[in-house]
Amino acid sequence: MRRSRITAYVTSLLFAVGLTLTGAASAQASSSAATGYVALGDSYSSGVGSGSYISSSGDCKRSTKAYPYLWAAAHSPSSFSFTACSGARTGDVLANQMGPLSSSTGLVSLSVGGNDAGFSDVMTTCVLQSESSCLSRVATAKAYVDSTLPGKLDSVYSAISAKAPSAHVVVLGYPRFYQLDGSCLAGLSENERSAINSAADYLDSATARRAAAHGFTFGDVRGTFSGHEICSGSAWLHSLNWLNIGESYHPTASGQSGGYLPVLNASD
Known part of the structure; x- marks a missing residue:
């Protein structure tokens, strides 16, 4: 008993x-x-290239197929503020996007730095000029990433921490643009494609270091985009699009849902 x-x-x-x-x-x-969710950043976060743009977002081209919108639809946060904007640099994020951040913000996502480093000009140079000019412009972008970008990222990250001290912050990186030795029969040389990929790696590495220094999570999308780069035959990135030049080298809707969203889901 x-x-x-x-x-x-x-x-x-x-x-x-x-x-x-x-x-x-x-x-x-x-x-x-x-908790509330605030999505900051540039065109890779606003969803340029994925279509279904929200009319009220104007030139910022925020899309209902962008990863922040998809995450919010799936998780129903108490509030969702989508301020990411096409063309945004670090200074634009600081000046125009941080209003919704507060002590009740639980999650912040962002991608920024590519425009600061001049990736649009890199691609323009590589498409329109010689291989040597392309490689030189890539080297200039890398030098900027070394000398200037870290301080600009620090300013953004510090401001986020000050305005949303309780938030989990996920900094999303950028994919490599090209599958080397892939299916592309024309366009850039393999040397140029390799150099552009190395610049993306360089930017991601620098961003990851600064994110870690602030206690943020770095979301590396290169793995999810592997096999879906330009020249892969199943690309989740637009190649050069003369009819809609602004969508060139941006993720498609599949790139947002299959490349970015899983990384945010794993990091939140």
Whole structure:
């Protein structure tokens, strides 16, 4: 009888602890889902290239197929502020996008730095000029990433921490543009494609270092885009598009849902 009473007591105790832990876990999940989400950044975050642009966003071209919009639709945060904007540099994020951040912000995502480093000009140079000019412009972009970009990223990251001290911040990187030795029969040389890929790697590495220094999570999308670069035969990036030049070298809707969203999901 005594052993039975002890067994019953232990069983009851374990059951009570189980309920407590289950309740705590549920409360934590509920709290996480209830916090506000703010999506900052440039065209890779606004969704340029994916279509379905929100008319009220104007030239910022925020898309309902962009990864922030998809994440918010799936997770129903208590509030969702989508301020990412096409063409944004670090200074634009600081000046125009941070208004919604507050102590109740639980999640912040952003991609920024590519425009500061002049990637649009890199691609213009590489498409229109010689291979040597392309390689030289890539080298200039890398030098900027070394000398100037880290301080600009620090300014953005510090401002986010100050305005949203409780937020989990996910800094999304950029994919490599090209699959080397791929299916492309014309256009840039392999040397140029390799140089552009190396510049993307360079930018991602610098961004990851600064994000880590601020205690932020770096979301590396190069893995999810692997096999879906330009020249892959199943590209999630637009190649040069003369009819809609602004969408060139940006993720398609599949790139947003298959390349970016899974990385944010794994990092949030």
